[in-house]
Amino acid sequence: MIKLLGKSTSINVRKVMWALAETGQPYEREDWGDGFRATNVPEFLALNPNAMVPVLVDCDFVLWESNSICRYLAGKVGRTDLLPRDPQARALVEQWMDWQATDLNSSWRYAFMALVREHAAFTDPAQIASSAAAWNRNVGILDRHLAANGPYAAGAQFSLADIVLGLSLNRWLKTPIERPAYTAIERYLELLRERPAYRELTGCA
Incomplete structure (x- = not known):
């Protein structure tokens, strides 16, 4: 048993949960993590010296x-639809994951x-605005890519790239910042909402 x-509640743990759901x-x-068992204890550090979640034990x-x-889970059960065997197709998936x-x-x-965690060390209005602007610019890069090469991040087929990007976009939507209207992103999210794991992990109806 894995x-x-x-x-x-960790976005990175949710990536793995989605990958596990897609691969069955x-x-x-x-x-483990903030609010639960501490990750800076010897038991956890023996598994991940970075003291961060997630950790997979198989x-x-x-x-x-x-x-x-996520790559390991797809490879373990031979899900070449999620992580292709062809070097070029695989590289595109991994490019967007990276x-x-x-x-x-x-x-x-x-x-x-600053805006969601309300962390005391992140209160500078100028840096908040700069971060939000950079965030929107990067989502714009993805929007233009999807418009030209979609409907999914690596082309015609759902892949691991869509797991990690989909959860990041959900975070973008739920953070109280001003956001441009990105038509390709909206279409992309409609596709992701068709997947039960995405709906369950994000609370989307």
Whole structure:
């Protein structure tokens, strides 16, 4: 039985939960992280020295980093629709997964920590505005890509890239910032809402 360590409110834990749902793999989840069991204890650090969730434990195999876990889960059951075998098709999926973990995540962090988490260290109005603007610019990059190459991030077929991007877009929608009207993003989200795991994890009807 696969064990997933991490609280379900974590966006990175949700990525793994969605990947598990799409691949039909049974698992047990334990709550770790803020508000639950501390991740800075020896028991957890032995699994992930970064003291961060999620961590996947599959028998004696331990893996951290949410996007890597998603790749592992698709590969384990041979889901080449989610992570293609063809080098070019696979590279496109991984390109958007890596972009989500780097450029997109970096842009929203300050605004999200200030406006949603209300963290005391994130209160500078100028930095909040700059972060929100960068966030919108990056979503605009995805919007233009989807308009030209969609309907999904890697083309015609749903993939792991859509799991990580879909949850990031849900965070974008739920953060109280002004957002441009992106037509391709709206169509994309309509497609994602057809997937039961997305609806369950985001609370979308």
